[in-house]
Amino acid sequence: RRFASLDSGCNGIIFVRMNKSSGDPGPTKIVEHLMTTAASTRKHMS
Numbered sequence: 001r002r003f004a005s006l007d008s009g010c011n012g013i014i015f016v017r018m019n020k021s022s023g024d025p026g027p028t029k030i031v032e033h034l035m036t037t038a039a040s041t042r043k044h045m046s
Contacts, residue, residue, distance in 0.1 A: 004017045018027055025033075
């Protein structure tokens with residue numbers, strides 16, 4: 001599995017562990033892309 005999540009027990013907060021392979025984008029790039037997409041589309045994401 002590439003991603004594994006851990007429920008923190010807090011509303012709206014989930015920690016994600018990522019197994020990174022060579023050439024894959026880092027966590028920072030993935031989060032930046034998600035936030036940019038969410039801001040531009042203004043749609044609910046889950």
